[in-house]
Amino acid sequence: MTDDHFPSLNTSTPKPDGAPTIPPRGADLAREALAQARARTAAKRKAAGRTGVAGRNGAAGQRRRWSGAGPDQRDPKPLGATLKVWLKDSSVGADLDKANLLGRWPDIVGPEIAAHCDPSDLVDGELTLIAESTAWATQLRMMSPQIMGKIASAIGPNVVTKIRARGPSSPSWRFGTLHVPGRGPRDTYG
Structure with missing residues (x-):
């Protein structure tokens, strides 16, 4: 069968001398599409006022393929710097700060305090301290700026933004299933 039987497939146009031209196929179509895409991209860059890769490196017409003697984005980074960036971006850093503070508590604030x-808990920058007496809880509230300064110098700034000091909890006088309502014993504990 010839192309005359399928007029919709006969897309060739005759040349002025009368010989039909062969339509582009396969690799020729791909080359044309690539050339058109490159032309559109170049036009968009020119309209946006951007230059190509070579223009960013300073040497017109040459593309830099090696990093050279100076620092470059492609240079390997130290593991410690990479881990610091990862800890800062993830929520793991807060847990590590909390573990560091609770584990090193005597070293940070000193043996007297x-x-x-x-330390009981560290949630959203608020440190909860359990004192051995109500007098020490009051003392810790007054010393909170100095304690926060020691924590900031040992662990880092803004790890603890507020300190809440509580006294000891009083014992429960409720024994068994029967209970008489009332105030109960009125002694101070601690």
């Missing part, structure tokens, strides 16, 4: 209070 650590002997009279224990």
Whole structure:
């Protein structure tokens, strides 16, 4: 069968001398499409006022393929710097700060303060301390700026933004299933 039987497939146009031209196929079509895409991209860059890759490196017409003696974005980074960026971007850093603070508490605040209070929790920058007595809880509230300064110098700034000091909890006088309503014993504990 010839192309005359399928007029929709006969896309060739005759040349002025009368000989039909062969339509582009395969690789020729791909080359034309690539050339058109490159032309559109170049026009968009020119309209946006951007230059090609060679223009960014300073040497017109040459593309830099090696990093050279100076620092470059492609240079390997130290593992410590990479881990710091990862910890800052993820939520793991807050857990590590909390573990660091609770684990090193006597070293950070000193043996005098650590002997009279224990850190309970660190949530959203608020450190909860449990004091051995109500007098020490009051003392810790007054010393909170100095304690926060020690924590900032040991662990880092803005790890602890607020300190809440609580006294010891009083014992429960409720034994068994029966209970009489009332105030109960009125003694101070601590």
